[in-house]
Amino acid sequence: MATARELIDLESAHHSGVYSKQPIVLVRGQGARLWDAAGREYIDCVGGGGVANVGHANPLVIQAVTEQVRRLSICPNGFYNDQRANLLDKLTAIAPPDLNRAFLCNSGTEAVEAALKFARLGTSRRKVVATMRGFHGRTMGALSTTWRREYREPFAPLVPGVVFVPYNREESMEQAVDSETAAVILEVVQGEGGVIPGDGAYLCRVQELCRQRGALFIVDEVQTGFGRTGEMFASLHHGLRPDLMCLAKSIAGGLPMGAVLIGPRVGNLPKRAHGSTFGGNPLACAAALATIEYIETEDLPRRAVDLGARLMAGLRGIESDVIRSVRGLGLMVGVELKVRSSPYLAALAECGVLALTAGPTVMRFLPPLVISREDIDTVVESVAGVLERDRG
Numbered sequence: 001m002a003t004a005r006e007l008i009d010l011e012s013a014h015h016s017g018v019y020s021k022q023p024i025v026l027v028r029g030q031g032a033r034l035w036d037a038a039g040r041e042y043i044d045c046v047g048g049g050g051v052a053n054v055g056h057a058n059p060l061v062i063q064a065v066t067e068q069v070r071r072l073s074i075c076p077n078g079f080y081n082d083q084r085a086n087l088l089d090k091l092t093a094i095a096p097p098d099l100n101r102a103f104l105c106n107s108g109t110e111a112v113e114a115a116l117k118f119a120r121l122g123t124s125r126r127k128v129v130a131t132m133r134g135f136h137g138r139t140m141g142a143l144s145t146t147w148r149r150e151y152r153e154p155f156a157p158l159v160p161g162v163v164f165v166p167y168n169r170e171e172s173m174e175q176a177v178d179s180e181t182a183a184v185i186l187e188v189v190q191g192e193g194g195v196i197p198g199d200g201a202y203l204c205r206v207q208e209l210c211r212q213r214g215a216l217f218i219v220d221e222v223q224t225g226f227g228r229t230g231e232m233f234a235s236l237h238h239g240l241r242p243d244l245m246c247l248a249k250s251i252a253g254g255l256p257m258g259a260v261l262i263g264p265r266v267g268n269l270p271k272r273a274h275g276s277t278f279g280g281n282p283l284a285c286a287a288a289l290a291t292i293e294y295i296e297t298e299d300l301p302r303r304a305v306d307l308g309a310r311l312m313a314g315l316r317g318i319e320s321d322v323i324r325s326v327r328g329l330g331l332m333v334g335v336e337l338k339v340r341s342s343p344y345l346a347a348l349a350e351c352g353v354l355a356l357t358a359g360p361t362v363m364r365f366l367p368p369l370v371i372s373r374e375d376i377d378t379v380v381e382s383v384a385g386v387l388e389r390d391r392g
Contacts, residue, residue, distance in 0.1 A: 109137025195334025
């Protein structure tokens, strides 16, 4: 069997080079734990970037995928399918009110692309209002609504007509949304932008502005969906009723899948308005049904509330001069530092805890919602041990 060094060299020789990588070869996962090629064990607070809400190697997902792959793994959208029909029914049942249609695809950026197209079709307008520090994907349309310059500038000119305004600022949104606006797109909690929760009054005001001025309200729940923030969808914390809601990441327990849920203000969509070869394939649909069943049966949103509160309380209790703030919602938690976070993330990995960045100075924690209280406490202890070295 190849060594970790050999595997790193092999992948490095052939991968595209577009990803920064830690020198860890992950080969196995179970629940909220991961193991590398050398057999070392880690507490997973990356969660695949928010994908592994139901944990690694979830038995219900394994069973559903195993049974379905023996039956049928692909069915073009020109035909009906039992798994797809059941998933569409389930998604619209658990969604905020009036989202009674869905387009199924393969990823979050694809979901955003579809939502932007549907907004243009539904309004016959072109302008889109997005928020500073927002992240919606890296394909050309989604990238046009993503804030960070290092993602955008190499590919300019992007899709025209996108205006950025500060997040959580009602007056800026009121000035930006006008009779030319097709849609406003935002996250209920900005993930990549630094784990910044939206103010409830602000989010409701944005929705109201869209209603008043004929724009559609697109909520990106790619990272916040499926129990992550303490509700099945973060929109439900504030009683939001988006016109288009983008989903992906944890929707199918680790299989690639995305979706756009569609409300009545979008109107009827013409045939061939969009498409996807693999979107809504029976294998991913079966995995998604099992994922949602597990989330509901095990009440994972409630676990996210309880364990997220425990994690944030523990992190806020750390004495370190480099901590600026701790914030989040449910088990979507960020620690903003006064310095770059990458050296601390590397030190955490040495302690057996894997976490993410969110911008240059924010450590982001997105553990599987099945993580134990004991593991939460170990994460806090590990972060404290790393950061308290810099106490003044």
